[in-house]
Amino acid sequence: MKKWAVHLMSSRRAGTLVGLFLLGALLSYLSPFFLTTSNLLNVMEQTAINAVIAVGMTFVILSAGIDLSVGSIAALSGVVMANRLQAGWPLVPAILAGLLTGALCGLFSGVLITRGKLPPFIATLGMMSVARGAALLFTDGRPISGFDESLRWLSTGRLLGIPVPVLLTIVLYAVAIVLLNRTRFGRYVYAIGGNEEATRLSGVSVTLHKTAVYVLSGVTAAMGAVLLTARLNSAQPIAGMMYELDAIAAVVIGGTSLIGGLGTFGGTLIGALTMGVLRNGLNLLGISSFLQQIVIGLVIIAAVLMDSLVKKRQ
Amino acid sequence: MKNWNLKALAITVVASLFASCSAPPAQNAAPAKPRVALVLKTLNSPFFIEMQTGAKAAADRLGLDLVVQAAEREVDVEKQMQIVENLIQTGIKALLITPSGSREIVPVLAKAQAAGIPIIVVDTRIDPAAATAASVKTATFIGSDNYEGGRAAGAELILATEGKAKAAVLEGIPGHETGDSRLRGFKDAIKDSPGVKVLASQTANWERDQGFTVFQNMLQAHPSIDAVFACNDMMALGAIEAIAAAGKTGKIRVIGFDAVDDARKAIDMGTMLASVAQFPGEMGRMAVESAAKLIKGETVEADQRVRIELIKKAEAGK
Numbered sequence: 001m002k003k004w005a006v007h008l009m010s011s012r013r014a015g016t017l018v019g020l021f022l023l024g025a026l027l028s029y030l031s032p033f034f035l036t037t038s039n040l041l042n043v044m045e046q047t048a049i050n051a052v053i054a055v056g057m058t059f060v061i062l063s064a065g066i067d068l069s070v071g072s073i074a075a076l077s078g079v080v081m082a083n084r085l086q087a088g089w090p091l092v093p094a095i096l097a098g099l100l101t102g103a104l105c106g107l108f109s110g111v112l113i114t115r116g117k118l119p120p121f122i123a124t125l126g127m128m129s130v131a132r133g134a135a136l137l138f139t140d141g142r143p144i145s146g147f148d149e150s151l152r153w154l155s156t157g158r159l160l161g162i163p164v165p166v167l168l169t170i171v172l173y174a175v176a177i178v179l180l181n182r183t184r185f186g187r188y189v190y191a192i193g194g195n196e197e198a199t200r201l202s203g204v205s206v207t208l209h210k211t212a213v214y215v216l217s218g219v220t221a222a223m224g225a226v227l228l229t230a231r232l233n234s235a236q237p238i239a240g241m242m243y244e245l246d247a248i249a250a251v252v253i254g255g256t257s258l259i260g261g262l263g264t265f266g267g268t269l270i271g272a273l274t275m276g277v278l279r280n281g282l283n284l285l286g287i288s289s290f291l292q293q294i295v296i297g298l299v300i301i302a303a304v305l306m307d308s309l310v311k312k313r314q
Numbered sequence: 315m316k317n318w319n320l321k322a323l324a325i326t327v328v329a330s331l332f333a334s335c336s337a338p339p340a341q342n343a344a345p346a347k348p349r350v351a352l353v354l355k356t357l358n359s360p361f362f363i364e365m366q367t368g369a370k371a372a373a374d375r376l377g378l379d380l381v382v383q384a385a386e387r388e389v390d391v392e393k394q395m396q397i398v399e400n401l402i403q404t405g406i407k408a409l410l411i412t413p414s415g416s417r418e419i420v421p422v423l424a425k426a427q428a429a430g431i432p433i434i435v436v437d438t439r440i441d442p443a444a445a446t447a448a449s450v451k452t453a454t455f456i457g458s459d460n461y462e463g464g465r466a467a468g469a470e471l472i473l474a475t476e477g478k479a480k481a482a483v484l485e486g487i488p489g490h491e492t493g494d495s496r497l498r499g500f501k502d503a504i505k506d507s508p509g510v511k512v513l514a515s516q517t518a519n520w521e522r523d524q525g526f527t528v529f530q531n532m533l534q535a536h537p538s539i540d541a542v543f544a545c546n547d548m549m550a551l552g553a554i555e556a557i558a559a560a561g562k563t564g565k566i567r568v569i570g571f572d573a574v575d576d577a578r579k580a581i582d583m584g585t586m587l588a589s590v591a592q593f594p595g596e597m598g599r600m601a602v603e604s605a606a607k608l609i610k611g612e613t614v615e616a617d618q619r620v621r622i623e624l625i626k627k628a629e630a631g632k
Contacts, residue, residue: 033403049392141517145417145444146443232392236418
């Protein structure tokens, strides 16, 4: 069997992938509107933002950490970028300003965790509030709206028939997979997640690597903000609320273990798509919004439950 | 290897349990009744539930298949956008929407327009500049004159306090045209009364628990506050609880907006002075009626105003 097929079929990912296909099959049976090109493209576009944010979240969770601040960081980076665009900056420098904001927030969390010895839950919980407050303060609570075509293209544009946000997501995942599987950095992140003490004792700079994953998380949150701002043509300081939960859900449905050291980007992508497909399907079927919330929660629980059962057997 | 089968099965079983028992019967065949979608800001508020009720009654009467969807929170424009995108896929013949973001919703309305779906905007206007920039033309707007409502509230405050008050204001989500208009109306009403001062004005994002917390803090910072105008009843009701917690019940006048049931009870009990009643059930009804007309190819008025009424103690029983 081809190497990539074997790779794909490794137990952690395969379950989620098969689950996604079965879900898709079920939805196409229940709704004639699901399996159309335009709907599937919609699903991918709708999933893109969460998928992007989930990249950084995957790195963090692999290192046995958690980042609750990504939604707030997205809001702050979004308004910084928007502010620079309104001030006349060209697109790329403005986006870089947003990414830098995300990176700095992540750096702050990272330092609190590594040097300050704060548990990641607490440090990022604090950052969640600080970044949100900063976004509101920076904009006086008002959204910044109305950008020109160059930014909007990042949401509405197509290259070779593929929507730009989808393309960007694919590129980001490709980079992340290479980073994780083919560099020392990636190996160390796994190692830190698996056994931090042992990794530290073997001479790896745990401080550097742990801080780096939070910086990455901040940067991907900012990337998500770029896509969100382009999609809504507006940067709101209240944007991104609860986005951290969606990102975490994507990561855990994808098979990454919350205690660290185990997981893949392929899994996260499948996890993000599963949630996107689920939401999309429930909308198409006209199911009560209240019921939707219950279904999504139960799917997350089921996915993680299965994972822990798998681990118990191994 | 069997392990991953379990996981796949688990995910699908859970999803399918709900999907299959709730899938509406008229799904797969071409629906006999034209399908119309009502996308609300949220279903977690009596205002929108009344709107849904009015809309459903009209839909049943007119033979339309009404789908009602909403995001969990009024702040979540992106989810509302996703809902609209997904509903466009299902061949709806009209879109009725209460936008969660007057500017942010415009891109997805452009998609609806491109799909040939007439757009009926309810309750909260979309930003005209953003709409023009995106070449979005909506079929009609149905809603109250929130500016006039704000003015009525301001006028009532002046009347009740004989022109002397130290007021606080609880605002809605910034950028929502309804809240912005009510605030403007209120401020314009009081601007010619120098005795009415606004000591604090902050947003509580339309939510009751935020109304409590924000007003409690305002009271801490400005103990002399003797009046509060909240841009909706949820926040007003939260403020009333904060007043009770501070032991100041009866000493601070509260004016809300929407006149939902809980507010009317409060007015009866004397804990709230007044509320500007809207008639969301009528908005829902008129929206569906407009949709029925548009589907038949008839025209509707571009701007359909729904009445408002200031509710005070004597009339609260209505």
